[in-house]
Amino acid sequence: MANTQQLEDITTQVRRDILRMVHKVNSGHPGGSLGCAEFFVSLYSEIMDRKEGFDMDGIGEDLFFLSNGHISPVYYSVLARSGYFPVEELNTFRLLNTRLQGHPTTHEGLPGVRIASGSLGQGMSVALGAAQAKKLNGCNHLIYSLHGDGELQEGQNWEAIMYAAGKNVDNIIATIDLNGQQIDGSTDTVLPMGSIKAKFEAFGWTVLEIEEGNNIEAILKGMAEAKSLTGKGKPVCVLLKTVMGNGIDFMMHTHAWHGKAPNDEQLAIGLAQNPETLGDY
Amino acid sequence: MKTYENQGNKDTRSGFGAGLTELGRTNPNVVALCADLIGSLKMDQFIEENPERFFQIGIAEANMMGIAAGLTIGGKIPFTGTFANFSTGRVYDQIRQSIAYSDKNVKICASHAGLTLGEDGATHQILEDIGLMKMLPGMTVINTCDYNQTKAATIAIAEHKGPVYLRFGRPKVANFTPVDQKFEIGKALHLVDGTDVTIVATGHLVWEALEAAKALNEKGISAEVIDIHTIKPLDAKAILDSVSKTKCIVTAEEHNHLGGLGESVARVLSQHNPTPQEFIATNDTFGESGTPAQLMEKYGLNADAIIKACEKVIKRK
Numbered sequence: 071m072a073n074t075q076q077l078e079d080i081t082t083q084v085r086r087d088i089l090r091m092v093h094k095v096n097s098g099h100p101g102g103s104l105g106c107a108e109f110f111v112s113l114y115s116e117i118m119d120r121k122e123g124f125d126m127d128g129i130g131e132d133l134f135f136l137s138n139g140h141i142s143p144v145y146y147s148v149l150a151r152s153g154y155f156p157v158e159e160l161n162t163f164r165l166l167n168t169r170l171q172g173h174p175t176t177h178e179g180l181p182g183v184r185i186a187s188g189s190l191g192q193g194m195s196v197a198l199g200a201a202q203a204k205k206l207n208g209c210n211h212l213i214y215s216l217h218g219d220g221e222l223q224e225g226q227n228w229e230a231i232m233y234a235a236g237k238n239v240d241n242i243i244a245t246i247d248l249n250g251q252q253i254d255g256s257t258d259t260v261l262p263m264g265s266i267k268a269k270f271e272a273f274g275w276t277v278l279e280i281e282e283g284n285n286i287e288a289i290l291k292g293m294a295e296a297k298s299l300t301g302k303g304k305p306v307c308v309l310l311k312t313v314m315g316n317g318i319d320f321m322m323h324t325h326a327w328h329g330k331a332p333n334d335e336q337l338a339i340g341l342a343q344n345p346e347t348l349g350d351y
Numbered sequence: 352m353k354t355y356e357n358q359g360n361k362d363t364r365s366g367f368g369a370g371l372t373e374l375g376r377t378n379p380n381v382v383a384l385c386a387d388l389i390g391s392l393k394m395d396q397f398i399e400e401n402p403e404r405f406f407q408i409g410i411a412e413a414n415m416m417g418i419a420a421g422l423t424i425g426g427k428i429p430f431t432g433t434f435a436n437f438s439t440g441r442v443y444d445q446i447r448q449s450i451a452y453s454d455k456n457v458k459i460c461a462s463h464a465g466l467t468l469g470e471d472g473a474t475h476q477i478l479e480d481i482g483l484m485k486m487l488p489g490m491t492v493i494n495t496c497d498y499n500q501t502k503a504a505t506i507a508i509a510e511h512k513g514p515v516y517l518r519f520g521r522p523k524v525a526n527f528t529p530v531d532q533k534f535e536i537g538k539a540l541h542l543v544d545g546t547d548v549t550i551v552a553t554g555h556l557v558w559e560a561l562e563a564a565k566a567l568n569e570k571g572i573s574a575e576v577i578d579i580h581t582i583k584p585l586d587a588k589a590i591l592d593s594v595s596k597t598k599c600i601v602t603a604e605e606h607n608h609l610g611g612l613g614e615s616v617a618r619v620l621s622q623h624n625p626t627p628q629e630f631i632a633t634n635d636t637f638g639e640s641g642t643p644a645q646l647m648e649k650y651g652l653n654a655d656a657i658i659k660a661c662e663k664v665i666k667r668k
Contacts, residue, residue, distance in 0.1 A: 127425050177452060189447075195420075196420050199422040201421070202422055206425070206427065230414050
């Protein structure tokens with residue numbers, strides 16, 4: 071088991087990867103990616119029980135589904151740093167003929183990705199299907215998924231949330247990235263959603279909150295607790311309170327960097343705040 | 352000319368139910384999902400025999416498509432069941448991203464397609480679904496003509512790896528193709544030999560095409576009849592071989608002429624052998640309430656309409 075410092079080091083490198091990827095092609099979504107860097111690193115380094123290599127069916131291991139596909143930079147960086155494909159391939163992000171499409175896909179056969187996402191609101195249903203397949207296969211491993219808070223405005227989520235509780239899908243941990251931001255501003259100004267916790271609970275889920283969603287120790291502790299609550303007849307939801315743009319001071323606490331790349335000067339500042347740890351790709 | 356005997360009217364959706372039941376007994380990876388229409392889709396027997404492999408989703412078709420996509424991850428072969436309208440237009444983006452673009456092995460099984468749904472009216476009578484589905488890269492599109500063929504197609508698509516749209520209907524119609532036939536995806540069925548005109552039909556219009564060919568034969572016109580059950584991939588060779596002999600063609604489908612079988616056939620012909628063609632299809636319109644027979648007559652989708660179209664297209668040669 072890695073210690074917290076090792077995970078911090080990976081996270082610092084992942085932040086560098088994210089910045090460099092979106093800077094190179096002057097497009098992509100750094101804000102939400104940075105906000106979830108600690109979560110992804112914790113998930114792939116510690117929380118999930120993963121097999122070596124990649125096969126689509128993923129029998130005998132935990133699986134992860136990213137529903138808010140626009141945070142592909144953090145997903146790709148962590149997949150590469152976890153050994154699914156060479157880190158050099160991060161150089162091809164969003165370029166013609168790449169496997170690292172703007173939004174994640176299975177179409178080009180990128181190892182680690184099991185479903186396309188980008189059009190929002192679909193990932194919860196897919197994760198539930200994979201969870202049901204695990205049960206049919208007698209596989210006791212878990213399904214993890216990640217969703218944006220703004221993404222919960224898509225109605226399909228609520229079909230899935232109702233189904234999961236109604237049908238006792240208790241081998242899933244769905245995490246909501248609660249950063250309070252979406253493209254047009256704060257979620258409270260775009261479409262106030264009230265208490266997401268109360269809504270999930272009303273639908274019959276067990277809900278856990280991780281107040282410090284950018285603190286690796288807090289994430290590990292919260293997710294371990296979430297795991298202990300699976301298998302008890304109820305789906306488990308984790309509300310992960312994160313800061314968009316975390317780790318790059320001028321990108322934090324704003325929706326301005328949702329879908330905007332840094333310029334050369336901004337890149338230099340951001341990289342200076344996150345010194346190389348594992349080696350740049 | 353070769354004629355076909357109606358073995359007794361049956362609904363194509365019951366053919367689906369029978370095929371699914373057989374798959375339940377023979378293929379342990381087949382699972383079924385339904386959005387609150389078990390009786391309409393004739394899924395009862397599969398559910399009775401395989402309760403653990405059935406997922407009642409409730410009235411939530413978007414969720415059903417996503418769950419089906421997820422079930423393939425782990426090796427299951429999901430068959431979704433609801434009306435054609437709710438299987439396609441309502442959930443187009445879910446099918447596009449989570450199933451087609453993700454290349455998931457989901458079988459989208461759609462009943463109550465077209466006008467013959469009848470009295471429920473236009474909200475439920477989709478006439479655009481073939482177009483919607485054939486435009487999705489990688490999607491196989493099948494529209495079966497009778498009970499026996501629907502049963503065989505249901506069984507066959509389980510062996511095909513990749514997403515499939517299987518379209519069938521509500522009313523009891525002539526059942527005339529062989530019992531326990533082998534269904535070959537993408538291979539047209541040559542039903543009647545003829546020399547004057549080719550009739551290419553799909554779905555409920557195949558029986559009407561056979562009736563039309565019989566009547567034309569009595570008038571001294573020799574019509575060739577081909578059942579195109581697979582609209583994508585289209586059996587271009589069967590069509591081109593036939594028109595090289597007959598020099599004209601009528602396409603017949605229970606669907607809008609925009610986006611349907613007729614347009615797929617026209618594309619093949621314009622590229623390889625430009626040929627006069629008439630279209631039996633709805634003319635950019637919604638349906639309405641009525642009995643199936645009344646609707647098919649009002650919208651020009653029956654044997655009489657096919658006969659007139661054949662006579663017209665022969666004159667254009």
